[in-house]
Amino acid sequence: MELAIGRNARCLCNSGEKYKNCCLGSLTSEQEEYYGLLHKEELIKEKLVNIIFGMLSDKKLDEYVYRFNKKKFRDLSQPDITSFFDWFFLECEESDNKTFLQLIAENYSNLFDDVELKIIQEWISNTMAGVFEVIESRGEEWNILLKDIITNKEYLIKERIGSANLLSGDIIFARIQKVFSDSHLGGTLVTYGRSNLPEIKEFLMSAFKKEKKNRPNLDYEDFIKNNGILLADFKPADKKFYNMNDEEVMFCEASYILNTEVISEILNFFDKTGSFKVLNAKYIKNKLVNAEIGLISENKVCFGSRKKGISISCQYIDEFGEKLDVICSISIKGKKLKVFSESKRSFEKTIKLLEKKFGQYLTIEDKITETAEQVLEETDEREEKGDSESTELENQLLKDHYLKWCHSKIPAFGDLTPKQMIRTEKGRNRLKESLLDIENFDRHREKDGKGYINLIKIIKEELGFNE
Numbered sequence: 001m002e003l004a005i006g007r008n009a010r011c012l013c014n015s016g017e018k019y020k021n022c023c024l025g026s027l028t029s030e031q032e033e034y035y036g037l038l039h040k041e042e043l044i045k046e047k048l049v050n051i052i053f054g055m056l057s058d059k060k061l062d063e064y065v066y067r068f069n070k071k072k073f074r075d076l077s078q079p080d081i082t083s084f085f086d087w088f089f090l091e092c093e094e095s096d097n098k099t100f101l102q103l104i105a106e107n108y109s110n111l112f113d114d115v116e117l118k119i120i121q122e123w124i125s126n127t128m129a130g131v132f133e134v135i136e137s138r139g140e141e142w143n144i145l146l147k148d149i150i151t152n153k154e155y156l157i158k159e160r161i162g163s164a165n166l167l168s169g170d171i172i173f174a175r176i177q178k179v180f181s182d183s184h185l186g187g188t189l190v191t192y193g194r195s196n197l198p199e200i201k202e203f204l205m206s207a208f209k210k211e212k213k214n215r216p217n218l219d220y221e222d223f224i225k226n227n228g229i230l231l232a233d234f235k236p237a238d239k240k241f242y243n244m245n246d247e248e249v250m251f252c253e254a255s256y257i258l259n260t261e262v263i264s265e266i267l268n269f270f271d272k273t274g275s276f277k278v279l280n281a282k283y284i285k286n287k288l289v290n291a292e293i294g295l296i297s298e299n300k301v302c303f304g305s306r307k308k309g310i311s312i313s314c315q316y317i318d319e320f321g322e323k324l325d326v327i328c329s330i331s332i333k334g335k336k337l338k339v340f341s342e343s344k345r346s347f348e349k350t351i352k353l354l355e356k357k358f359g360q361y362l363t364i365e366d367k368i369t370e371t372a373e374q375v376l377e378e379t380d381e382r383e384e385k386g387d388s389e390s391t392e393l394e395n396q397l398l399k400d401h402y403l404k405w406c407h408s409k410i411p412a413f414g415d416l417t418p419k420q421m422i423r424t425e426k427g428r429n430r431l432k433e434s435l436l437d438i439e440n441f442d443r444h445r446e447k448d449g450k451g452y453i454n455l456i457k458i459i460k461e462e463l464g465f466n467e
Contacts, residue, residue, distance in 0.1 A: 003036030003115070012038050014161060031142065034158055037119075037179060041186075044116050048089060051108055052100070064088060069232055079188055086175060086187035087229050090127055099124070119179055126178035127186065128221060129228040131200055134170040137162075144185075146176075149201055150220055158182045162189065167447065169440030171197055173231050194437045196236045203234050243342045245297055245327055251340075251370045252347035258337040259361040263288045266337075269357055270330065277324070295328035295346055330354070337362065344369065391450050402438070402455050406462045422465050432467070435459065 005012070011022035012035050019035075027035065052061070062072045068084050069076075076084060089101040098106075105120050112120065132146040135154065144157045144166060155176055162185055166172070171194055177186040192200060207230055212218050224230075241249040270276040270293045282290040328341035328350050339354065341347035347369075355362065409415045413430065421427035439456050446452035460466065 003033050003040055005032070005035045005039040009039055012160065031160075034142070034160070034182070034184075037184075038160075040115065040119060041179075044112070044119060045085070047111055047116075048101070048104060049085060051104055051111070052088075064092060067092075068229065083188045083190075090123065090175065091226055091228060122179045123177055123186070127175055128225045129173070129175045130221075130224050131171065131173050131192075131204065131231070133197075134166045134168055134172065136168055137166045137170075146172075146174075149197065150204060150224075155183055158184045167440060167443045169194055169436050169443070171200070173228070175228065190231060192236070194440050199236055200234065204230070243297075243327060245343055245346070247343050247345060249342045249371070250344040250347075251342060252344055252368070253341075254339045254347075254351060254367045255365040256337040256339075257363040257365060258332065258335050260289075260335055262358055262361045263291060263332055266330075266332070266354075266358060267291055267293065270353075273353065279324075279326075279329075289334060291330075291332045293330040293332075294324065294326035295341070295350060297325040297327040395451065395453055398453060398455065399458060402459055403462055406459060418459070418465075419463055422463055428465075428467060431465070 005019055007018070007020040007024065009019050011017050011019045013023055015022050023035070056064075058073070065071055065073045065076065065084060068087055069080065071080070073081075073084075089104075090099060093099055094103060101120065101124055105117065105124065109117060130148045130150070132155070133149055134144060135147050136145040138144070142158055142160050144159050144162055146155045146157055147153070148155075149171070157176065171192040173190040173192070175186045176183050204224070207227070208218075208220055208223050211223055211227075243249050267278055267281060267288070271278050275296045277294055277296055279292040279294045280290075281288060281292075327343050328339070328346040330350065331338045331340070339347065339350055341350065406418050409417055412434075413421055413427075416427065418431055418434075421431045435456055438459070442453055442455045
């Protein structure tokens with residue numbers, strides 16, 4: 001079936017230009033036909049929406065909108081409106097177990113030409129919903145290979161915009177529509193972080209099993225096709241950050257003006273106090289001018305917390321090559337003394353010791369306490385302003401983090417290290433899944449203008465893992 005887009009129509013590459021001033025003449029005949037189909041589908045959707053506005057009162061329309069996302073139609077954003085009508089036409093049943101799209105096709109067929117009616121019938125018969133993993137995104141070919149996260153079925157999709165923006169490893173909710181010979185994505189995509197994948201699977205399977213109790217013959221594909229609205233209720237759990245002492249991370253910093261005459265006394269005091277250790281000291285003409293003291297974590301867990309969340313640590317390598325997990329540090333540079341910690345409890349303990357013993361020699365300048373989430377927000381703001389120094393530092397920290405990760409016990413791996421995981425086939429397969437997460441994260445940082453670190457190469461070289 002030959003389909004064409006008009007020269008003066010809006011170009012479907014989202015440039016905002018007319019087709020004749022944009023992509024006309026640069027496409028293959030297959031791509032031109034695909035653009036023609038998309039253009040035809042837009043015209044159909046305009047007609048469908050106009051019919052609904054004529055069929056339903058504002059009050060009745062708001063009732064459906066409320067079922068969708070607890071809002072009124074006038075309060076919907078443009079993406080919300082698109083998502084609402086996707087659900088409304090394809091899932092929402094009005095009478096006789098028929099969707100609005102089926103009812104319109106039966107009762108308003110005179111408003112559509114033959115091609116449009118065939119496309120509508122294709123939507124009715126060949127639309128399926130699901131949550132998919134992007135296996136491969138082929139931007140030049142306008143193709144995306146998707147895999148359903150529940151059924152593991154794969155689908156080759158013709159998609160112009162998605163193929164240019166989606167990356168391998170991305171997780172999306174989408175509706176796949178097979179129209180004539182090709183499948184493509186219909187409506188609005190919803191994207192999820194890969195870290196949410198286990199939660200999404202659990203959420204979907206829980207809902208499916210609940211429904212299956214009432215309908216024993218129900219299969220998953222039929223279930224999700226008619227229940228895409230379920231994903232509106234999915235809320236990923238907040239990711240918490242934990243330190244090596246299994247505490248929720250708080251970034252704490254205090255700055256003081258110091259009487260330099262007591263630097264040596266401060267070092268001697270903390271060196272003899274519990275878990276504190278002098279990490280380095282600099283002398284000029286036998287006079288101590290700079291120093292760093294660390295409170296060493298007593299937690300023997302090599303990596304991560306037993307709690308569900310993201311683990312972070314500050315590691316220091318001493319002069320003998322020993323790796324120390326520092327939970328709080330005291331830094332002295334000339335007349336400046338700073339206390340920094342990722343643990344509020346350790347920070348307050350250190351401050352109390354310091355001020356009790358040397359308070360008369362210290363003048364407080366500033367004291368800041370922030371959550372990890374607040375720090376991340378501030379980092380994002382700096383990056384938006386083009387803070388290249390911040391990005392470079394972040395890249396180095398990521399490299400250091402994953403080098404350490406290779407030799408650290410990972411709770412998700414049953415407290416085995418990645419180095420240990422590569423010794424068995426099961427372990428290697430599980431490790432490969434984690435590497436997909438890391439690669440996806442790395443590619444998104446590249447897409448956001450932070451550069452591609454190639455974390456996978458760093459990890460594989462460190463592990464000697466060549467699969």
